[in-house]
Amino acid sequence: xxxxAVVYAQHGExxxxxxxxxxxxxxxxxxxxxxxxxxxxxxxxxxxxxxxxGVYPSKPEKTTELGSNEPVAVCGNEGLFEILxxxxxxxxxxxxDWCVPTSVNMGTWRTHMLCGGDEMTKIPNPEQSKAxxxxxxxxxxxxxxxxxxxxxxxxxxxxxxKLTPGKDWFIQNGGNSAVGKYATQISNxxxxxxxxxxxxxxxxxxxxxxxxxxxxxxxxxxxEQNASKEFGSEIKSWVKETGGEIKLALNCVGGKNSTxxxxxxxxxxxMLTYGGMSMQPVILPTSLHIFKNITSSGFWVTQLxxxxxxxxxxxxxxxxxxxxxxxxxxxxxxxxKFNPSDExxxxxxxxxxxxxxxxxxxxx
Amino acid sequence: xxxxxxxxxxxxxxxxxxxxxxxxxxxxxxxTLGPKQVVIQALATPINPSDLNQLAGTYASKPNFTSxxxxxxxVAIGGNExxxxxxxxxxxxxxxxxxxxxxPKMPSFGTWRTHALVTLDxxxxxxxxxxxxxxxxxxIDLTQAATVSIxxxxxxxxxxxxxxxWDPKGNDWIIQNGGNSQVGKFVVxxxxxxxxxxxxxxxxxxxxxxxxVxxxxxxxxxxxxxxKEAESEExxxxxxxxxxNEGKVILALNCVCGKSGSxxxxxxTGNHLADYxxxxLVTYGGMSGQPLMYxxxxxxxxxxxxxxxxxTANTKRNPQSKVDTxxxxxxxxKSGDIKPVPFNGKEFNIKSTSDxxxxxxxxxxxxxxxxxxxxxxN
Numbered sequence: 001x002x003x004x005a006v007v008y009a010q011h012g013e014x015x016x017x018x019x020x021x022x023x024x025x026x027x028x029x030x031x032x033x034x035x036x037x038x039x040x041x042x043x044x045x046x047x048x049x050x051x052x053x054g055v056y057p058s059k060p061e062k063t064t065e066l067g068s069n070e071p072v073a074v075c076g077n078e079g080l081f082e083i084l085x086x087x088x089x090x091x092x093x094x095x096x097d098w099c100v101p102t103s104v105n106m107g108t109w110r111t112h113m114l115c116g117g118d119e120m121t122k123i124p125n126p127e128q129s130k131a132x133x134x135x136x137x138x139x140x141x142x143x144x145x146x147x148x149x150x151x152x153x154x155x156x157x158x159x160x161x162k163l164t165p166g167k168d169w170f171i172q173n174g175g176n177s178a179v180g181k182y183a184t185q186i187s188n189x190x191x192x193x194x195x196x197x198x199x200x201x202x203x204x205x206x207x208x209x210x211x212x213x214x215x216x217x218x219x220x221x222x223x224e225q226n227a228s229k230e231f232g233s234e235i236k237s238w239v240k241e242t243g244g245e246i247k248l249a250l251n252c253v254g255g256k257n258s259t260x261x262x263x264x265x266x267x268x269x270x271m272l273t274y275g276g277m278s279m280q281p282v283i284l285p286t287s288l289h290i291f292k293n294i295t296s297s298g299f300w301v302t303q304l305x306x307x308x309x310x311x312x313x314x315x316x317x318x319x320x321x322x323x324x325x326x327x328x329x330x331x332x333x334x335x336x337k338f339n340p341s342d343e344x345x346x347x348x349x350x351x352x353x354x355x356x357x358x359x360x361x362x363x364x
Numbered sequence: 365x366x367x368x369x370x371x372x373x374x375x376x377x378x379x380x381x382x383x384x385x386x387x388x389x390x391x392x393x394x395x396t397l398g399p400k401q402v403v404i405q406a407l408a409t410p411i412n413p414s415d416l417n418q419l420a421g422t423y424a425s426k427p428n429f430t431s432x433x434x435x436x437x438x439v440a441i442g443g444n445e446x447x448x449x450x451x452x453x454x455x456x457x458x459x460x461x462x463x464x465x466x467x468p469k470m471p472s473f474g475t476w477r478t479h480a481l482v483t484l485d486x487x488x489x490x491x492x493x494x495x496x497x498x499x500x501x502x503x504i505d506l507t508q509a510a511t512v513s514i515x516x517x518x519x520x521x522x523x524x525x526x527x528x529x530w531d532p533k534g535n536d537w538i539i540q541n542g543g544n545s546q547v548g549k550f551v552v553x554x555x556x557x558x559x560x561x562x563x564x565x566x567x568x569x570x571x572x573x574x575x576x577v578x579x580x581x582x583x584x585x586x587x588x589x590x591x592k593e594a595e596s597e598e599x600x601x602x603x604x605x606x607x608x609n610e611g612k613v614i615l616a617l618n619c620v621c622g623k624s625g626s627x628x629x630x631x632x633t634g635n636h637l638a639d640y641x642x643x644x645l646v647t648y649g650g651m652s653g654q655p656l657m658y659x660x661x662x663x664x665x666x667x668x669x670x671x672x673x674x675x676t677a678n679t680k681r682n683p684q685s686k687v688d689t690x691x692x693x694x695x696x697x698k699s700g701d702i703k704p705v706p707f708n709g710k711e712f713n714i715k716s717t718s719d720x721x722x723x724x725x726x727x728x729x730x731x732x733x734x735x736x737x738x739x740x741x742n
Contacts, residue, residue: 057634057665254660276660282670283657286621286650290672291424297642298664307640 001025001036001084004344005110007072009062011054014352018052018075020345023066025114032089035117037099041144041363042079042108043333044351051075058302060105074107075348080143081113081120090117098125098138100147100316102309104302109348111340111364121313123320134324140363142323142330149331150319151312152301153182156250156272157190159304159311160297165191167244169218171261173197173226174252174277176207178331178359181215183250185328188216193242195219195235197226197261214329226260235264248272255280267292272299333361368392368403371718372477373725374439378421381729385419385442387722390433392481399456400484404448404466405714408510409475410707410738411728413649414676415443418472425676427472432481441474442725444676445513447496447506448480457484459491463499467513467690468492469683471676476725478714478741489683494690507704508697510738511546516693516702517686518648518675519550523558525678526644526671527615534559535611539604539631541565541591542619542651544576546705546736549583551617553702556584561611563604563631565624568592595627604631618647622654629658634666648673707736714741 003025008017027036050056052075062071083097093099099120101108106119123146126137138146157163163170170187174180175196187194196211198204200222211217219238225231239246245266251258252275262271262284271294273282284296305312322328334354338347351360369391375384392403417423419442427440450464460466468475469492482492496512497504523538530536538555542548543564555562564580566573568590577588587607593599604613616628625647632643645668647656662668679686696702710728712721728737 251660259655273660273663275664281626281657281659282663283655284670285655286647287422287424289647289656289670290649290674291677293672293674293677295672296663296670298660298662298666298668300664300667303635303665303667 001027001112003110003112005066005074005107006076006345006348007066007068007074008052009068009070009072011052014049014052015349018345018349020343021066021068021072025112027085030085030087032087033117034087034114035083035090035093035120036085036112036114037081037120038084038112039108039110039364040080040082040098041140041335041361042076043145043362044348044355044360045078045148046355047148048076049352049355051077058104060107074110076108077101077104077106078145078147079108080140082125084112087117092122093117093120096125098123098143100143102312103306109344109362111338111344121316123316124324129324136324136326138320138323139330141333141335141361144361145330145333145359146316146319148301149178150182150328151305151315152274152299153179154186154315154319155301155304156274156299157183157186157192157248160272161248161270163190163192163247164244167242169193169195169239169242169244169246170248170250171195171197171246171264172250173223173257173261174275175211175217175220177252179252179274181211181331182328184211184215184217189322189327193218193244195221195246195264197221197223197257199223223257223260227256232263245269250274251282252277254278254282256283259283259285262294262296263288265292265294269294271296273297274299331359333359335361335363338362338364366393366395368394368479370477370479371721372433372474373442373722374433374435375419375442376437376439378419381416381419382726385722385726387718388433388435388439389718392479394452397452397454397481398483399454401454402450402457402460402482402484403452404480404482405451406478406739406741407447407449407465408506408738408740409443409446410511410514410736411443411725411732412445412514413732416729416732418442418444425471428474430474441477443475444471444473445511446473446475447510449499459484460493460495461498464495465497465499465504465509466493466495467509469494469679469686471679476739478721494687496690496694503698504694506740507707508694510740511704511707511736512690512693514675515546515705516550516554517689518547518673519554520689520693521675521678522547522551522617522646522648522673523554523560523615525673526646527641529641530558530560531612532559534561536615537561537563537586537608537611537613538615538617539563539565539613539628540617541594541624541628542649543580543585543588545619546707547619547648549580549705550702552580552583552585554696557696557701561586563587563589563607563613565589565591565594565628591624591627594631595623600627600630608633612641612643614641614643616643616645618645618656619649620652621647621650621656622652624652625656626658629662629668632666632668642667642669644668645670646673647671707738709738709740712739712741
């Protein structure tokens with residue numbers, strides 16, 4: 001098999017350092033514990049770009065395994081693959097199965113991969129879902145983007161704080177982000193009330209309507225309302241009505257916005273920070289922190305799941321079930337189909353540029 | 365003894381400290397002492413920053429208002445910490461005897477008074493005191509007992525409450541700002557006996573800096589650096605990691621906030637090797653007046669947990685925790701493992717008037733900025 005991969009030997013700006021590496025996979029002499037997969041789709045995530053730039057703490061190893069002259073790393077951490085060939089000792093896969101990488105740093109921006117059978121985790125392909133009587137099978141986009149955003153949203157809502165369905169609330173900024181929309185939908189599925197903070201915009205009412213009807217958002221508020229003291233008492237009355245508490249705040253923005261959502265927390269509440277889009281620090285007034293006993297922690301899905309394969313398996317299973325039952329909608333990506341006669345790196349270099357306008361997925 | 369003339373520092377509502385405080389004289393009649401009552405007399409009453417915040421009305425733990433001083437309107441008595449001697453006990457009191465040294469267990473006792481009449485066995489606070497010593501037991505002296513309730517207890521709980529699994533081989537580090545504070549000085553002493561290394565951050569540019577550094581090193585600090593150094597790239601990326609080497613800066617104690625607090629987060633060690641314990645930033649004060657702020661990416665990539673610590677809340681939630689901590693600190697004094705941190709004593713003659721009493725307190729409060737003040741009674 002002739003394969004292509006997008007690689008870098010040095011860190012730097014993607015357009016300068018990314019190269020296409022062409023290599024051969026010998027499918028006649030497959031190691032008995034290995035598998036060969038072909039890529040169905042792999043997205044461009046912000047963390048992939050940071051990794052290429054060298055500013056991300058989790059880094060793939062650089063090797064000459066693919067036959068390059070100098071050691072290189074293959075880009076990408078997320079992707080959906082289909083099994084082409086299975087080694088004699090591999091029992092968990094058969095040809096045609098779908099799978100996603102078990103851990104990060106696998107290098108998913110490539111057409112094919114030779115890897116160990118344990119380096120991939122099986123997910124159902126559409127025929128299997130249908131055979132199991134499920135209303136729907138996973139789309140390529142759902143499979144290729146399942147490992148980061150939906151898992152982040154689910155784990156932040158369930159892994160730290162016990163939220164009582166029907167009563168308790170969580171608040172988040174970046175409510176219109178991909179993770180924000182997953183968090184809203186998942187909280188709705190779990191019966192937990194949500195407050196999503198979004199930026200004011202010309203089509204604000206349309207967006208609020210959309211988030212309420214499509215994602216099941218309980219309440220959607222603007223950043224101005226999040227910062228307003230008067231509006232705080234309005235929120236208190238919502239919470240009082242359900243007899244619960246705002247126990248969790250999810251922060252991907254930072255700055256004043258993080259202060260605003262932290263202020264809404266009840267005593268002993270938790271704020272999880274999983275991003276910093278405003279480039280401002282997390283800001284917590286001292287008296288709020290101490291007198292309300294607020295805890296503020298970082299959340300990094302890579303770190304959490306690296307040491308807990310079982311947690312990853314269970315969480316993936318839950319997301320898959322919701323997709324199969326059409327209870328969860330995926331955040332759409334802009335899909336671009338790869339033409340095998342082209343250079344693969346060009347697709348991802350363009351994808352990185354276009355990422356500012358929305359998530360980019362290269363499909364094969 | 366029949367009638368005791370006593371004084372208290374009182375106020376009727378929070379505000380500007382020099383304007384709201386009064387010296388109030390009152391009397392305690394020992395003839396009518398109930399069977400479950402005791403009379404205590406002050407030996408030492410500290411002035412703590414949190415007392416001043418409480419007076420200013422900016423503190424979340426509110427004072428109790430009382431009519432027991434026979435004032436026209438209910439008043440609150442200042443102070444949360446004090447050491448007293450039992451001087452009279454009612455006929456049914458078995459747990460205390462004259463000459464016992466006691467400290468109030470719960471916050472907002474109103475400790476700034478020469479005497480107090482206290483009823484034991486109240487359902488809401490059945491045992492209001494912690495006995496720390498007595499006149500026939502000389503193992504604890506006044507300089508140790510006077511401040512045992514807050515500063516060393518805070519230091520003890522800061523080390524105990526957040527990191528449960530300290531490395532027994534001594535590779536764990538604490539970094540703290542406010543290194544020259546009372547709590548800071550107890551932290552380095554207690555950490556040392558627990559085989560935990562410490563970096564104390566002190567304010568840059570103090571005229572007596574060399575002396576402060578020497579004092580902290582003598583108390584057991586592993587390293588002492590200035591806030592300027594702590595905030596510099598060189599210390600964050602090279603010098604401190606060089607000291608810590610294969611160890612881990614796992615706890616940062618913050619009583620300053622602002623830039624100083626964010627520098628502490630930069631010094632915390634992220635997860636490495638097989639050590640997945642989350643490094644903790646613990647905030648117990650905000651001397652800079654700035655909020656706590658720190659980088660989002662450091663927070664999530666280093667898996668930093670930012671927690672708040674408040675002794676008063678711990679004591680209200682679980683009064684026994686206070687008793688246990690004070691007992692542990694007293695044991696460290698008795699074994700000679702820690703020594704008291706000096707304070708500025710201001711002597712008050714117990715027979716003086718309430719006018720003299722308020723004057724002395726206002727002086728002590730004004731001088732608090734230069735170091736810890738304790739009113740000592742004779």
